[in-house]
Amino acid sequence: MCRWLAYSGAPVLLQDLLYRPEHSLIVQSMHSTLGAEATNGDGFGVGWYGDGDVPGVFRSIEPAWNDRNLSELAAHLHSPRVFAHIRAAIGSPVQQTNCHPFRSGVWLFMHNGYIDGFHAMKRDLAMMVDPAFFSDIEGTTDTEMLFFLARTFGLEEDPQAAMARAVGAVEEAARHHSIAFPVQGTFATTDGETTWAFRYSSEGRSRSLFVSTDVSTLREQHPDNPMLRELSDDARLIVSEPLGGLRGAWREVPESNCILVRGGDLEMSPFEPELAAPVR
Incomplete structure (x- = not known):
């Protein structure tokens, strides 16, 4: 599988986010403890929001622990919203266009997991993608296909409903191919203002998913922790596995749930697939 994190809050140096925690994403690229594989060395990607009209993206097929360009970039970039992903490929080639996060306009998207039977369903799913978006698909992964299905089903208007319809479309296609359990994973998307x-x-x-506890509460519990003093009150992290063992810092996201993070506010609600109407 893969590992990922989504950060929002006051601008943070990417180096502090990706390298500094005791169980950082860079450490997880070699020694994941909750993933299906301990090593996630089939490339990585970072997406961030800055001064441009669209988010910046840096992706590479190098292992995250061994990429000097990532280390150099991370030492100089600050951003208030960051997506980072380390990849363990399943089936699709190791190439830059298959590395997460994926970008379309102001949107970023990433995933840990897989679509079982994707090869058999690929044509069916591709035919559902709005022709206006189809030419923007660059890679061969199930994740990118799901992203553009979500765009097709209204990601810009209602991300949670769009994802419910995209997942529902996959499950409906799977039924026609006698695939019992097609969707597995944790997914994240953002428009630069809100993360879902x-x-x-x-x-x-x-797969596992955790969200960080309110920073002000953690400061009260751990007044001597220097890293907590540097984070803004509205800082939030959503991660595949905790970045450290600080007591009370993480809570697990329940099965079949959606998290919305906007500013310091966090909302959690049930998530279930919907049967989507055909795209015309």
């Missing part, structure tokens, strides 16, 4: 994260699998046994 989803934990869902057709089997009801999703």
Whole structure:
């Protein structure tokens, strides 16, 4: 599988976010403790929001622990909203266009998990993508296909409903191919202002997902922790696995739930697939 994190809050140096925690994403690229594989070395990607009209993206097929360009970039970039992903490929080639996060306009999207039977369903799913978006698909992954299905089903208007319809479309296609449990994973998307994260699998046994506790509460519990003093009150992290063992810092996202993070506000609600109307 893969590992990922989504950060929002006051601008943070990417180096502090990706390298500094005791169980950082860079450490997880070599020694994941909750992933299906301990090593996630089939490339990585970072997406961030800055001065441009669209987010910046840096993706590479190098292992995250061994990429000097990532280390150099991370030492100089600050951003208030960051997506980062380390990849363990399943089936699709190791190439830059298959590295997460994926970008379309102001949107970023990433995923840990897989669509079972994707090869058999690929044409069916591709035919559902709005022709206006189809030519923007660059890679060959199930994740990118799901992203553009979500765009097709209204990601810009209602991200949670769009993801419910996209996942529903995959499950409906899977039924025609006798695939019992097609969707597995945790997903995240953002427009630069709000982050949505989803934990869902057709089997009801999703990959791990955690969200950070309110920073002000953590400061009260751990007044001597220097890193907590540097974070803004509205800082939030959503992660595949905790970045450290600080007591009370993380809570697990329940199965079949969606998290919305806007500013310091966090909302959690049930997530279930919907049967989408055909695209015309």
